[in-house]
């Protein structure tokens with residue numbers, strides 16, 4: 001999953017970025033509204049974490065522009081402003097959730113997970129596809145009783161596909177979801193390698209990652225892949 005953090009407080013941004021990267025998220029950091037707009041224009045995000053008190057433009061304006069451009073990405077507001085009227089105003093502008101500073105990192109992560117689930121119409125934090133059980137809170141996956149030994153990138157790829165089960169995910173989407181700019185990966189070969197390793201690890205289960213020629217991949221079970 002790829003997140004955008006819009007926050008001008010460097011130490012806070014640093015703490016948030018490190019915590020979320022630790023949990024397997026790819027995260028881009030914008031220090032002001034202008035940078036946020038540029039990131040949003042070129043990347044697909046699973047969640048945008050948006051501070052309100054930015055040095056150039058109010059975060060609410062970033063939100064307004066984002067919604068005006070027709071993007072549905074979930075937006076989690078990070079704010080020091082506790083007034084109820086302010087929360088109501090932001091929710092009505094199209095924010096999806098709200099955390100008040102000081103931020104508890106575990107709560108922040110839980111809200112991010114919840115927003116990702118909600119944006120895909122999923123209620124249960126354990127994703128079940130055939131025999132595959134993917135625990136998005138505990139960060140582990142099982143096929144039947146067998147735990148899958150996955151690298152954090154493989155787990156992130158599997159989760160990205162699993163929340164979009166039976167739908168087509170492009171290699172470009174996976175590339176954006178799995179690799180940050182600093183990873184220096186600019187080719188879909190890296191994605192193909194991750195998928196190939198995942199397929200090997202899923203062998204023997206009825207869970208498969210189908211290649212949709214010219215389009216990308218789709219995760220599902222043997223049965224629903226044969227249509």
Ligand code: CA
Nearest residue numbers: 008051053054
């Ligand atoms: Ca701020």
